[in-house]
Every structure is written in C-alpha cells, then in structure tokens.
Amino acid sequence: MPLPMKMKCIKCGREYPVEIYYRRCPSCSGILHIYYDYDEMRKRRDELINVHEDSMWRYKGLLPVQDLSKIISLKEGWTPLIKAKRLANELKLNNIYLKDETRNPSGSFLDRGISLEVSIAAEYGFKSLTCGSTGNLAASVAAYGARGGFKTIIYVPRKVELGKLYQIAIYGADIYIVNSYEEALKRSEMMFLDSFVITTSDPWYLEGIKTIAYEILEQFKFNPPDYVITSAGTGSLISMTYKGFEEMHLLDFIDEFNTSFIAVQSDKADPIAKAFRSGKDHVEPITGSLDTVALDIAISNPTHGDVVLDIVHKTKGYVLSVSDEEILESLSLLAKLEGILAEPSAAAVLAGLKRLADEGKILPSETVVLVITGAGLKHPKAIRDTVSKIITLRRILSIVEGEKELSRLGTTKIKILQAIAEGHTYGYAIWKVLKNKYGVKVGLPTLYQHLKELEKMDLITVFSEESDKGRKSIHYTLTHKGQRIVEDFG
C-alpha cells in the first residue's frame, strides 16, 4: 500500500505531491523534504520496523518507495553503535558512543541516501545516473549504479583525491574531469533530460539519511542520548538526523526528547558556526578558497544552514568550528584508541567533543553519540600527514618512501646525488667523479639533463656564484629530500 505523503519546501512552506518529479521547490527553488500522514502511520506502528532486516531497509515502512521490487541495496545502514571506552577515558567522560558509518558499502553515510535515491530512479524507469561531486558522493553513486545496472556518468573536479578517483573508476562509471566543483555540478545538471541527476539536496537522498537517527534510537532501546554530534558541510546530515528523531516522536516510539544537537565545521569553511557565534538565525555564504583537510564539509553556501541554526537553538546545542590540526589529531586518536580509521571530515566531531568536554559543557555522566561519517582509507594523504607528525613513524616513512623514490631514480641519478653529497658541486666536477670513481660514463649534455630532472624532483637545488673576477658559475646542492635519500641508501 503506497504511503500517504507529500513534499514540503523548507523555505517557503509550499506543498507538492510526491508523484511529480520535483527536486527543488518550483516556486522558490528551496529544498524539499518529504512528510507523511503520521496519524495514519501511527495506527500501524507495529509494521513500521522490520527487525529481521539488517540494513537501513528495516525502515522501508518509513521511506518513500512505492515499488519494493525496485529497491537497490548493498546492505547499507544498520551500522554498529560502539561504546568507546578508551576514548571516554581519555576525555574523562563515561558514555561516548560511535555511530560507525565507515562500515557502509562505499565507505560513507551517503550510501543511505544514494541507495534510496537510486531505487527511486529505478522506479521512475531511468537507465542512467549522473552526478557532479568532489569524490564521496560520486563513489557512492558509481557503486549503486553498478549494482542496479545503470550507465553512470560522473563529473569530478581536477583536484579530486586519487583514492576516490580510483574507487569511482573501478565501479565502471564514465568519468569526466572538469576544472572545478561548480563546473562538475553545472555539467551534471545539463544531463537532466537523459539521465537521473543526483545531488545531496534531492528530497529522496535526504530522506535516506534520516535512517541514521532511527538506528541510533533503536540501538539505545528508544532512550534518546543527551547529545548527537555530527559534522556539517551542507548541514543536511544534522537536519535529517533531527527529522528522524522528530518522526520517532510523532510515531510514539519515543517521548519528547531532550537531545541536544551539535554541528562541527572546519574553521576554514564555517559559515554556520559564524552565524551561530554572532547570534544570527540566517547563514551568510562565505567566499574565498576553502582550503582544509576536511574537504567533504567545505561548503561556502550550505543548503541547510538556517535549518541547522534553528535545530541547534531549539535543542540547546552548539555549532563549533575546529582547526585542521585538531581534526588530524582526532583522526589519530580515533584510530589509536578505538581502532576506527575515519576520514578527516568525520574525525572533526571528536575535535568538537574534546573542546566541549574541556570547557565543561558536557558532563561525565551524559551520553554522547558521535556520527563517524566516512572511512579514512580514501584519504591516504591526510593519513600520511598525520603519521608523519609522529616522530617514531617518520623513519619508517622515509625508508619506504625513499625506497620507492630510489627505484624510480635509476643508478646514474643516485650516483650524481652521491657525488654532490661528497662535495662536488660543479657540473664538470660531478661528471669527472662519475667517470673516474663510479665508472658511469655519460656525455656532459646527458649529465645536465639528469641534473635538470633531479631539480624538478626537488632533490637538488641550483644556485649561481660570482667569483672575485665577476665570473658566474653554477653549483648544485642537495635538498633535504635529496639528503635523506643519500643518507638512507648511500
């Protein structure tokens, strides 16, 4: 039996039937959320949760799918809620729980929204999916596209992280590299006549995300926690988590709840936190480059900014912004103390909790849920940066990375580095040492070509010196990196 439901614009409040394929409010282009006839649903409350289904689809009675045979699932959701004892000890709190969304099929909480939205695309009869994304969303769309047998078209900006690009590619999507995230979005929107275009502001995507809230409540046996902390880019995650709590209340699964909602942003991209700090109820977009390690939550004009402020005010919560340094420190702490490798934007929630615990705003007896939105394996660079800060691991990195560099270098270049390390800094002197000491016979032009390449690899630097008689000569020295290679393998 189809659910009684409607779409409602969160900006102007206009309502629309769900049967029409609207992705934004046609009158003000505001975000659409899906609402149900809760009185009607309450009557069949016992049928709403299927406890035998170990994915988010245990709540299909609370989701807007009409044709259940069209559901495209990889068993997303129903992720564990883990009590973090060692972390709690470290923070001098007693009850920290981690909602571990890294366990989702493509490694992030987005899979919930995408599983639902791709199922809707199948219901509408689409054969192709398109999206423009910085990485995580595209990876999820590509995975579900593969699962559902869609042709999947992905636009990604040039600066996409390689880990994510490989992931998108292996799922078999058609990838187009464009100059910026904005261009990726624009190009994907242009496909709307031929393909089902997916964004994180679509009503169906959003509706899938709210299942995180249902699960947290069910896993706590319907005793709501004192705090839920999520990271915030667009602000849709915290908004939909709150919607899930509200619905569980409307359907009598929980009484009035006193849970405070806390959003954490990167201090390099924190328009919602800025508005919160200055006591405003409207978020102004920010400009400039959003250069942070938590790229997934670096959003200049958040779609759910005003909604987040409203939720945080209503529930006596906070919006915080944390530094890249705090984020990477938290990433390392989560891994070391709890064995969970989170992505930077996910680790931000722990940085926020640490701040609140230090300030005494969260008491030891209170129960806190941290939503760990995505897996760190897709971010080798962030992990490397974190590891390289740990002195005992630096040597290991230098051996392995040096080894790799060495195997790319070849003998002639290594001998050149050694000759320079021995104090031969002129081209001609290096050439002589190569020939006489190392038995490497190359022509002078070849030697200069090697030197040029070594400079490009940041292993040597070139400087010129002027003698008393005004004659200029060119010298070569090792860079820090070059020295390391010679030391380790010389």
Ligand SMILES: [Zn+2]
């Ligand atoms: Zn509207």
